[in-house]
Amino acid sequence: xxxSQAKQGALSDATPRDYARGIDLLRIGRTxxxxxxxxxxxxxxxxxxxxxxxxxxxxxxxxxxPLALTHTFTLGWITAxxxxxxxxxxxxxxxxxxxxxxxALLQVMLYAIGVSGIVAHFTIGLWPGVWLxxxxxxxxxxxxxxxxxxxxxxxxxxxxxxxxxxxxxxxxILAASLGFTLxxxxxxxxxxxxVLTNLASHVHFAAVGWVTLTICAVxxxxxxxxxxxxxxxxxxxxxxxxxxxxxxxxxxxTLLFGLAGATFWALAIVASLAFYVLIIAKLVRSRRMPIDxxxxxxxxxxxxxxxxxxxxxxxxxxxxxxxxxxxxxxAYGFAGLLGFVSNFIIGMSYKLFPGFVARxxxxxxxPAVTNAELSDSRPQPFVFASFNGGLALEAAGLLAGWLPxxxxxxxxxxxxxxxxxxxxxxxxxxxxxxAVPEAARTALRILPE
Numbered sequence: 001x002x003x004s005q006a007k008q009g010a011l012s013d014a015t016p017r018d019y020a021r022g023i024d025l026l027r028i029g030r031t032x033x034x035x036x037x038x039x040x041x042x043x044x045x046x047x048x049x050x051x052x053x054x055x056x057x058x059x060x061x062x063x064x065x066p067l068a069l070t071h072t073f074t075l076g077w078i079t080a081x082x083x084x085x086x087x088x089x090x091x092x093x094x095x096x097x098x099x100x101x102x103x104a105l106l107q108v109m110l111y112a113i114g115v116s117g118i119v120a121h122f123t124i125g126l127w128p129g130v131w132l133x134x135x136x137x138x139x140x141x142x143x144x145x146x147x148x149x150x151x152x153x154x155x156x157x158x159x160x161x162x163x164x165x166x167x168x169x170x171x172x173i174l175a176a177s178l179g180f181t182l183x184x185x186x187x188x189x190x191x192x193x194x195v196l197t198n199l200a201s202h203v204h205f206a207a208v209g210w211v212t213l214t215i216c217a218v219x220x221x222x223x224x225x226x227x228x229x230x231x232x233x234x235x236x237x238x239x240x241x242x243x244x245x246x247x248x249x250x251x252x253x254t255l256l257f258g259l260a261g262a263t264f265w266a267l268a269i270v271a272s273l274a275f276y277v278l279i280i281a282k283l284v285r286s287r288r289m290p291i292d293x294x295x296x297x298x299x300x301x302x303x304x305x306x307x308x309x310x311x312x313x314x315x316x317x318x319x320x321x322x323x324x325x326x327x328x329x330x331a332y333g334f335a336g337l338l339g340f341v342s343n344f345i346i347g348m349s350y351k352l353f354p355g356f357v358a359r360x361x362x363x364x365x366x367p368a369v370t371n372a373e374l375s376d377s378r379p380q381p382f383v384f385a386s387f388n389g390g391l392a393l394e395a396a397g398l399l400a401g402w403l404p405x406x407x408x409x410x411x412x413x414x415x416x417x418x419x420x421x422x423x424x425x426x427x428x429x430x431x432x433x434x435a436v437p438e439a440a441r442t443a444l445r446i447l448p449e
């Protein structure tokens with residue numbers, strides 16, 4: 001893609017042929033923003049509740065409050081953000097219109113209702129409410145699949161991002177279905193096997209198969225755009241996607257059916273992710289752009305990925321039933337979900353969200369604003385330091401079983417996370433109001449094209 005095609009293709013939602021089909025491009029342009037708002041609100045709720053839930057996590061991770069908090073982050077924050085990015089990114093990347101744009105709006109509503117139901121019913125320990133809410137989420141995910149699969153399927157095997165997102169979406173459906181089954185089993189007791197290994201299977205299908213695989217796939221395309229490296233992405237990167245998918249399937253079904261070999265598959269996942277880190281490191285070393293807060297969060301995420309990998313392999317050997325296993329599981333969850341995944345989402349949002357908002361305003365024919373005017377960079381150093389410093393304290397406190405350190409970490413995470421949520425919701429709000437930011441109200445302002 002060159003010249004004017006590159007300008008139109010980077011963030012456009014569809015080809016000119018899509019206009020003839022009557023696709024409402026503005027609707028698709030706003031759908032990702034709805035998911036981002038849902039995502040950031042759940043993130044704010046999660047980090048605010050974290051200091052209150054830390055004592056329960058230290059005691060035992062498989063309790064109502066830790067489960068509610070976990071799903072606040074995994075479904076409310078992480079999955080909603082990833083869905084939003086894919087709604088914007090996949091049509092532009094594949095040059096294929098989203099088939100059912102009106103259903104995408106229904107999906108947003110169903111998803112917000114379903115996640116709220118799951119979190120609320122986990123909090124009060126009411127399992128029928130959990131699996132009924134899971135049905136709503138599965139319906140929302142199936143609508144998402146109906147919109148994404150036709151775009152991605154023709155490119156499977158050709159593009160690393162397209163292939164990775166197609167496979168990860170299959171894992172999302174698998175993880176959601178297994179999650180519903182586990183909740184349903186709480187009332188009807190029809191599943192065999194150990195509760196914690198069944199839960200671990202669901203966790204790895206969701207956290208590694210869906211989220212981590214998506215991040216690997218998307219970062220192979222987005223990081224080069226942000227870093228402008230002097231080297232190109234190696235063609236063998238797609239084999240890292242295949243290897244990770246096979247290893248996650250191996251580990252998930254090994255845990256689910258109580259088979260031997262969990263440590264082998266855990267090591268296979270680590271090897272695949274190590275290959276990913278090497279590829280990303282090569283791109284970073286050859287960058288032509290300076291290190292900014294987006295890149296810092298991405299690098300911090302890679303560091304936390306290494307920590308999560310070590311903890312995950314150790315947990316596969318120790319098991320989650322012992323006191324040590326409980327401490328490892330808690331630290332593993334924080335390192336993976338908040339350290340690795342959340343750092344990537346926070347960093348990428350600094351680049352992506354202002355551009356998405358500016359484009360939505362253009363579709364509404366509201367006064368134009370620049371990405372810089374929609375961004376407030378002042379809290380970014382504090383967010384980085386407080387969030388990652390808090391994570392270090394949290395992981396150390398959980399591993400040592402020392403509640404005061406873990407609580408201090410939870411407070412630091414909450415401070416950084418709430419600062420991020422406030423500034424991000426401020427940015428997103430300009431997609432829903434015609435007013436312009438204060439930075440745009442100056443006579444010396446250079447108008448954007």
